[in-house]
Amino acid sequence: MSEQTIIFFLLICIALLIGVILYQQFAFRSGIQTKLRKISGKLKEITDTDSDERVMVFTENKELMELAAQINRLLENHLKVKADYRRAEIASKKMLSNISHDIKTPMTVILGYLEIMRINGKSTDELLGKIEQKAENVMELINQFFTLAKLES
8 A cells, every 4th residue: 555545544534533523512512402402491381380390301411410400409499489478478368367356356345345334324425425436447447457358368
């Protein structure tokens, strides 16, 4: 074999190796892009449906695995925040209901005592009428508050 033939074969081998390397890089990039599109689609699906799912990536690429792990951490934190918000909202509604009930009960008692005093005639009717009117106004406000609390829950 001549020197030119050997150089020709070496150049062909080099060209083939460069072609293989370029193809592998192209395949690697397009594989990563496909996986990133899948991650993006799954993340969009999870957020649109308000799902409790996680992003799963089957790859040996450590960066993509780390990205998926960080996304899953964010999703987990998001779920915790939502759960905390729901618990706080329920507690707030219960508190409103309890407050309105706790105020309504003593006002009912006051109105009852005022009615007894009026029946027995132990105080001036004018004064009792004013007290009763004010207590009824407060009672009406409390009833409105109680209705609002019922509607919210």
